[in-house]
Amino acid sequence: MTDMSPRDELVEHLPAMRAFAISLTRNGSLADDMVQDTLVKAWTNIEKFEPGTNMRAWLFTILRNTYYSSRRKSKREVADVDGVFTESLAEKPAHDGHMQMNDFRKALGKLKVEQREALLLIGASGFSYEEAAQMCGVAVGTIKSRVNRARAQLAELMEHGENESLEMTDDATMSVISASKVASF
Amino acid sequence: MKAAKNEDRESVIDENLKKVFNETLEEGIPDRFKDLLSKLKQQESERGSEND
Numbered sequence: 001m002t003d004m005s006p007r008d009e010l011v012e013h014l015p016a017m018r019a020f021a022i023s024l025t026r027n028g029s030l031a032d033d034m035v036q037d038t039l040v041k042a043w044t045n046i047e048k049f050e051p052g053t054n055m056r057a058w059l060f061t062i063l064r065n066t067y068y069s070s071r072r073k074s075k076r077e078v079a080d081v082d083g084v085f086t087e088s089l090a091e092k093p094a095h096d097g098h099m100q101m102n103d104f105r106k107a108l109g110k111l112k113v114e115q116r117e118a119l120l121l122i123g124a125s126g127f128s129y130e131e132a133a134q135m136c137g138v139a140v141g142t143i144k145s146r147v148n149r150a151r152a153q154l155a156e157l158m159e160h161g162e163n164e165s166l167e168m169t170d171d172a173t174m175s176v177i178s179a180s181k182v183a184s185f
Numbered sequence: 186m187k188a189a190k191n192e193d194r195e196s197v198i199d200e201n202l203k204k205v206f207n208e209t210l211e212e213g214i215p216d217r218f219k220d221l222l223s224k225l226k227q228q229e230s231e232r233g234s235e236n237d
Contacts (some may be wrong), residue, residue, distance in 0.1 A: 109203070
């Protein structure tokens with residue numbers, strides 16, 4: 001009877017779920033715990049998934065709800081204050097051999113979580129602005145502005161890391177300075 | 186010039202993002218998740234056979 005269940009497709013999305021969770025939490029073990037919770041929730045609520053719709057979007061929605069509710073429960077930033085995430089990733093040999101990647105990870109970690117999330121959904125996971133907006137329960141314009149702020153701040157952080165000089169006249173820098181008050185969590 | 190520079194930055198950022206993502210994707214599926222899935226499947230089939 002249930003030879004072809006959407007449950008059989010869950011496994012295909014696991015690597016992407018882990019990648020999203022790790023980038024979101026910046027903590028490998030916390031990320032895998034979240035993915036496990038998400039997997040069990042998806043399995044037991046599989047009848048809520050509408051066949052023919054985007055399963056990855058459905059799973060990411062469960063994942064981010066899991067993340068935000070655990071953040072609310074713990075009432076503290078589940079952020080990687082001590083750089084555990086950065087360290088654990090730094091242990092891996094860099095595929096491209098660029099030190100630049102570590103700087104990038106650090107910069108990514110400094111973003112406000114909503115901005116990081118929006119950037120990950122659009123820039124790395126290949127969702128459309130509309131899909132991301134639906135997943136996050138916000139307007140499309142909100143996703144767009146979060147992505148723009150995230151990119152501007154990343155650009156500033158990475159340039160700043162390269163040469164410690166801050167070019168006050170640079171457009172991107174100026175926009176980051178005006179946006180930095182929301183980002184300094 | 187400024188616009189071109191911003192586009193450059195954007196593509197560098199997206200490339201780096203994808204690299205970070207791909208590192209995890211290339212790890213494949215850790216055993217804990219394979220175990221979990223087979224446990225879930227087993228529970229499901231046991232529940233199914235109880236109903237027979």
